Amino acid sequence: MDSVEEYRIEIPENGHLYAKKWLPEKCLFPIPLVLLHDSLGCVALWRDFPEILADRLSCPVIAYDRHGFGRSSARQKSPSLNFIEEEATHYFPLLKSAFCLSDYLLLGHSVGGAMAIAIAAQDKECRAVVTLASQAFVEDRTRKGIEAAMEAFKKPGQPERLAKWHGSKAAWVFRAWTDVWLSEEFRSWSLAPYIGKVFCPVLAIHGDQDEYGSRAFPEFIAKKSGGISKMRILPACGHMPHREKTWEVLDAVASFVSGHRSEVPEKEQLIPRKGNFKKLITYRKAEAIYDITYYFCTNFLRRGDRTIDQMVQAARSGKQNIAEGSAASATSGEMEIKLINVAKASLQELLMDYEDFLRTRGHRQWEDDSVELAAMRKLGRSHNDSAFFMQMVKTRPPETIANMAIVLIKQNDYLLFRQLKALEEAFLKEGGMRERMTRMRLQARRNGGGRSKTGDAHLK
Known part of the structure; x- marks a missing residue:
């Protein structure tokens, strides 16, 4: 074990x-x-x-x-x-x-x-x-x-x-x-x-x-x-x-x-295959947050308000950096960690914008012991698809939509924290591409099929 x-x-x-x-x-x-x-x-x-x-x-x-x-x-x-x-x-x-x-x-x-x-x-x-x-x-x-x-x-x-x-x-x-x-x-x-x-x-x-x-x-x-x-x-x-x-x-x-396993174990590859980022819970939640934010900004903020661009860009950055981090993970674990951190920071910026909206307009932010917060937390834990939340959003006032977004952002912030922790542990244990190259060279030598000295020198 x-x-x-x-x-x-x-x-x-x-x-x-x-x-x-x-x-x-x-x-x-x-x-x-x-x-x-x-x-x-x-x-x-x-x-x-x-x-x-x-x-x-x-x-x-x-x-x-x-x-x-x-x-x-x-x-x-x-x-x-x-x-x-x-x-x-x-x-x-x-x-x-x-x-x-x-x-x-x-x-x-x-x-x-x-x-x-x-x-x-x-x-x-x-x-x-x-x-x-x-x-x-x-x-x-x-x-x-x-x-x-x-x-x-x-x-x-x-x-x-x-x-x-x-x-x-x-x-x-x-x-x-x-x-x-x-x-x-x-x-x-x-x-x-x-x-x-x-x-x-x-x-x-x-x-x-x-x-x-x-x-x-x-x-x-x-x-x-x-x-x-x-x-x-x-x-x-x-x-x-x-x-x-x-x-x-x-x-x-x-x-x-x-x-019934659809995945077959493969020997180590120099550039390993990676899963579809669209299956990541953090990406799916970030996508829902982006869609909610775009709807919220275009329907409830005044045209020309600079906050619209700031909020939409922050939401987009949260979503895109998760996707880009997943794509980069095949060759750079360090880059994946950096991009996930950027996504986390972008969503924190968006969270503050929603909180500012509620505060400056005199709207109520759901209290920790409120029925609304408990209900939304439950929905956020059970659902990750944007379509589910968008059906709700289109029938709610801006105060409710802002509170819903806040709950989803906080939940995804926690999930991103867990994702980062797992990525950091994996990186410390397995290393990155250089370490994979070293392991593969050593394995090739043990198997008697190693590269020539020239090839090895080129890889160093």
């Missing part, structure tokens, strides 16, 4: 989510796999599974504690009956923004599998889903299994075992599971509203002796999915396939993922 990193992701509820990332020594595939834990789980309870998974798949693996679990901040209120939907639309987008995820894979255990399906149904950037012992609806077996767990929890030492992983939150964690799943209102819950909207490949793994659900669950997921799907039933296996049948699960996941 090359590195393991821990993260603290701030959330609007004045708390944080705890996350952890495993990066294998040979990271051949940059698309990460995100793990979603079960009703009593947390990052620590995955144990060594994420590390083994990262090495086996040759890709980064990310796991996080849901709000109220593990090392994330505590919650006072019990989860609502819509907690699976809320994880997909509220909390997961926070993780996605924090890690600057575009394409990604999901693996969810138990209710984490249901959450993975709900996320994939709403986010087309999810490339594939693996569910482990996921529920698809509520069976009598599900309720009986939870009732049996409640009785077991009354035994001496059981609450303390849960507290080992969740601390003072242990009682809340247990009630959050039992109160919702055993409520009469939750009996009618199912994945039916989501599963048909999942078009990425899906693998449903289930144990034939799962105490919380029959094989009807993986059959439902595999048959109802809107795209390619597979079901794998593990014999003599209960509700913890990744612990009870670790190597069978790893083999199944590795085979499934490799069969």
